[in-house]
Amino acid sequence: xxxxxxxLICVPxxxxxxxxxxxxxxxxxxxxxxxxxxxxxxxxxxxxxxxRQFSGKALDEKxxxxxxxxxxxxxxxxxxxxxxxxxxxxxxxxxxxxxxxxIKKQNNFATDADFERALKGSLGYGLQVYMARTRSDMQKQExxxxxxxxxxxxxxxxxxxxxxxxxxxxxxxxxxxxxxxVLAKGVSPEEQAATRATVAKIQEGLKKGTPFEDLVKxxxxxxxxxxxxxxxWLAKGVLHANIESASLALKPAExxxxxxxxxxxxxxxxxxxxxxTIKPFAEVRAQILEKLQEPKAQNAIENYLNGxxxxxxIRYMVPKDEILKG
Numbered sequence: 001x002x003x004x005x006x007x008l009i010c011v012p013x014x015x016x017x018x019x020x021x022x023x024x025x026x027x028x029x030x031x032x033x034x035x036x037x038x039x040x041x042x043x044x045x046x047x048x049x050x051x052r053q054f055s056g057k058a059l060d061e062k063x064x065x066x067x068x069x070x071x072x073x074x075x076x077x078x079x080x081x082x083x084x085x086x087x088x089x090x091x092x093x094x095x096x097x098x099x100x101x102x103i104k105k106q107n108n109f110a111t112d113a114d115f116e117r118a119l120k121g122s123l124g125y126g127l128q129v130y131m132a133r134t135r136s137d138m139q140k141q142e143x144x145x146x147x148x149x150x151x152x153x154x155x156x157x158x159x160x161x162x163x164x165x166x167x168x169x170x171x172x173x174x175x176x177x178x179x180x181x182v183l184a185k186g187v188s189p190e191e192q193a194a195t196r197a198t199v200a201k202i203q204e205g206l207k208k209g210t211p212f213e214d215l216v217k218x219x220x221x222x223x224x225x226x227x228x229x230x231x232x233w234l235a236k237g238v239l240h241a242n243i244e245s246a247s248l249a250l251k252p253a254e255x256x257x258x259x260x261x262x263x264x265x266x267x268x269x270x271x272x273x274x275x276x277t278i279k280p281f282a283e284v285r286a287q288i289l290e291k292l293q294e295p296k297a298q299n300a301i302e303n304y305l306n307g308x309x310x311x312x313x314i315r316y317m318v319p320k321d322e323i324l325k326g
Contacts, residue, residue, distance in 0.1 A: 026323050027071070028315045029078040034071075039323070042070050048124040067324050079308050080140045089142050096135050100127075145290075148300050152293045159288050163281050170284050174236050176273035178247045179212055179229035182222035183265045195265055199258050202267065212255055212269045221264075230271070248273060 023035040047066045054062050100115075109115040116127040123130070163170070181202065186192040202215050213228035220229060236244065243266055246256045250270035259266040316323070 025317045027075060028313075028317060029075050030082055030313050032078040032081075034074050034078075039071060039074065042074060043067055045123070045125050045129070046070050064324065071320075071323060075309075075314060076305060077136050077140075079305070079312050080136075080143050082312075083147075083308060084139045084143050087143065087146060089139060089146075091135055091139055091142075095138070096131050099134055099138070100131060144297075144301060144304070148297055148304050149290065149293050152296050152300065154289055154292050154296075158292065159285060160281060162288050162292060163284065167278050170279040172274045172277045172279055174275045175233045176236075176247060176275070177233050177271040178231055179216060179269040179271060180222060180224055180231060181212070181216045181220045181229055181267040181269075182224070183219065184221055185260065185263055185265050199265060199267070206255055212267075229269070236275075243268060248275070 023037055025033045026036055026039055027034040043066065046069070047063055050059060050062045050066065104110075104112075104115050107115075107118070109118065112127055119130050120126055183195050183198055184191075186195050198219060202219055205215050206212065213230075216229035217225050222229070224231060238244075239247070240261055243259055243261075246259055247268050247270055250256060250268070252270055252272055255269045256267055259268065
């Protein structure tokens with residue numbers, strides 16, 4: 001092995017008496033280290049799809065570009081991380097988890113295991129790597145938002161013009177929000193009579209102006225009673241068909257007649273529905289601003305990163321050309 005310029009780092013051993021594991025350090029960035037193992041793993045993740053798309057000289061050229069891009073990306077991640085620390089930008093685990101849960105929901109993954117299988121099949125890496133990359137991407141975006149995007153002015157009339165030209169892009173997914181009051185139907189004639197009596201008492205309370213939410217907390221047997229029966233936003237097709245159709249036939253704040261399923265009796269109150277609506281401009285303004293800033297920001301971003309790189313202590317412990325040979 002050619003050990004010229006070789007730098008090693010000792011990784012603590014878990015087992016007492018186990019031999020030391022040493023890793024070759026390729027680059028040091030402000031005290032952060034990029035080891036050969038980390039670099040090779042990142043390259044493998046970035047180039048997995050290239051082997052399925054290219055071969056021969058075309059593949060060699062793509063791999064060379066990918067290796068250089070990957071190395072620069074690892075260096076930039078540490079540079080951005082340090083800049084984020086300077087700016088006081090903190091990302092908490094719950095922020096990353098919330099993002100992942102949103103992605104799972106959008107793609108109908110019920111569990112982390114389902115999501116991980118999909119990640120490994122499409123991207124070649126698992127959930128932990130995905131979350132680490134998400135953290136890095138979110139951190140980078142926040143730094144760039146503060147340091148670059150915030151300095152790129154877009155007139156409000158330009159934002160509004162884009163919104164009007166792309167209104168269909170902001171159409172809401174049909175959804176609605178209700179409160180439910182659930183009563184057990186009962187099996188015996190006596191139980192069913194008691195349920196009818198409770199329904200009558202509830203309806204009398206509504207006539208007297210008792211808030212539906214209060215009646216839910218008093219009479220409902222569902223766990224949703226703790227939130228006053230509020231089920232949050234629901235997509236169409238989630239609830240029992242007759243409950244959904246009855247809910248959507250209501251006006252906001254209106255309460256349905258008793259609705260029966262096999263086991264229960266329901267009364268529902270419509271809170272709000274968004275069945276065929278387009279998100280208002282105020283709600284999507286920030287999203288449009290980022291979209292319009294993006295093309296104008298490319299040169300500014302590269303100039304900003306170059307400025308950070310110049311001021312960063314980057315030491316190649318192995319010559320860069322040798323690293324990029326793979």
